Amino acid sequence: MKKLKHHKRRYTETVYNIMMFPGMIFLIVFSYIPMVGIIMAFQDFVPAKGLRQSEFVGLKHFIYMFQLPDIGKIIRNTMTIAVGKIILGTFMAIAFSILLNEIRLKLFKKTVQTIVYLPHFLSWVVLAPIVVNMFNLDGSVNQILSAIGIDKINFLGNYKTFQPLIIGTDVWKEFGYNSVVYLAAITSIDPGLHEAAAIDGATWSKRVWHVTLPGMMPIILLMAAMSLTSVLSAGFDQIYNLYSPIVYETGDVLDTYVYRIGLVGRQYSFGSAVGLFRSIVGMVLLLTANRLTKKLTDRKIF
Numbered sequence: 001m002k003k004l005k006h007h008k009r010r011y012t013e014t015v016y017n018i019m020m021f022p023g024m025i026f027l028i029v030f031s032y033i034p035m036v037g038i039i040m041a042f043q044d045f046v047p048a049k050g051l052r053q054s055e056f057v058g059l060k061h062f063i064y065m066f067q068l069p070d071i072g073k074i075i076r077n078t079m080t081i082a083v084g085k086i087i088l089g090t091f092m093a094i095a096f097s098i099l100l101n102e103i104r105l106k107l108f109k110k111t112v113q114t115i116v117y118l119p120h121f122l123s124w125v126v127l128a129p130i131v132v133n134m135f136n137l138d139g140s141v142n143q144i145l146s147a148i149g150i151d152k153i154n155f156l157g158n159y160k161t162f163q164p165l166i167i168g169t170d171v172w173k174e175f176g177y178n179s180v181v182y183l184a185a186i187t188s189i190d191p192g193l194h195e196a197a198a199i200d201g202a203t204w205s206k207r208v209w210h211v212t213l214p215g216m217m218p219i220i221l222l223m224a225a226m227s228l229t230s231v232l233s234a235g236f237d238q239i240y241n242l243y244s245p246i247v248y249e250t251g252d253v254l255d256t257y258v259y260r261i262g263l264v265g266r267q268y269s270f271g272s273a274v275g276l277f278r279s280i281v282g283m284v285l286l287l288t289a290n291r292l293t294k295k296l297t298d299r300k301i302f
Contacts, residue, residue, distance in 0.1 A: 005131075039270040061273035069084065077163070078253040083232040084167040085174075086227045092175035094220065097182035099210055113183075116176030132156065139272035159249040166251065170238055181223060182216060189215035221296050224265050225289035232278045254278050 025286040036051070041061060043054040064070055096116070103109040119127065135141050142152040155161045189212065197207045213220075236255035243251040254274060262271015 020235055022029075028108060032208065037272060040269050041276045043125075043269055045269045045272075047268070052105060059271075061206055061270045062268065062277065065274055065277065072226070074234075074252055074254055074257050076236045077250055078232055078255075080250075081166055081239075081253060082231050084163070085170050085235070086224070089171045089175050089178060090220070090224060090227070093178040094182050094213075094216070095174060097179040097186060097216055100179065101186045113176070113180075117180065118176070118195070119173045120177035122173075124237040124241050127169075131165075131242060135165060157244070157246050159247045159251065162243065162247040162251045166235075166239060166242065168184060170235060176222070178244050181219060185216045185219040186212060220221055225293040225296075228289040229282050229286045232286060 047053045234253040
């Protein structure tokens with residue numbers, strides 16, 4: 001009997017391994033093999049010469065990157081947008097999941113949840129024209145402002161309003177999907193704790209503060225730690241489809257800068273150096289987040 005169970009388990013594991021094989025091939029071909037291009041960051045890469053014959057220059061491009069007058073502003077823009085998305089997105093997802101959990105009609109609850117997290121599955125290539133039509137000078141938002149006596153705001157052409165627009169639209173797109181994780185954390189809380197608190201006279205707000213949020217805290221800390229890795233990734237596809245030279249002052253981030261300088265400007269080595277710098281910072285933040293998560297929640301990201 002034990003031998004039969006052993007063979008059955010090995011057969012099951014083999015089937016799972018075969019199912020993973022196409023994904024591993026995809027990962028190797030599109031994620032690991034292209035990492036060879038990191039060498040360009042340490043070369044004066046010339047496409048005609050290739051990686052082998054291009055001149056090796058060491059840390060030249062990294063030194064040049066930190067000497068640029070705009071690099072501080074670009075890093076600041078990146079971190080401001082990314083941190084704004086993380087903080088506001090986390091708050092909105094938690095608040096929405098708490099309110100959604102209070103809905104007792106299952107059909108209505110599922111309908112609302114589906115409608116809210118549906119934008120997550122739409123690309124910014126699709127959503128960007130909608131945002132532009134809504135927030136341009138003749139868009140619906142400015143028409144509403146004009147109707148109530150407020151002057152029109154050039155959201156997409158004013159560097160002061162561009163960052164809030166980027167943060168707000170991204171939160172709108174993602175908070176519904178992220179709330180699924182928090183909703184699962186809420187449903188795992190013992191209902192007896194809420195009943196005991198209610199018997200003791202605790203109001204709904206006090207039950208949320210003293211029961212729901214502490215029960216969600218391990219997941220909140222875990223999600224926040226995982227979000228640290230995206231501090232230098234403010235969302236290339238969103239910003240690229242919405243920004244213009246007018247708002248470079250606050251809208252230009254590392255991803256768009258690498259694209260514009262490295263690909264459009266054909267400075268491949270410099271673009272690779274900036275991209276490698278961002279990846280190294282992301283890796284350090286990921287390892288730090290992993291240790292913090294283990295320390296605070298007794299769970300690890302990996």
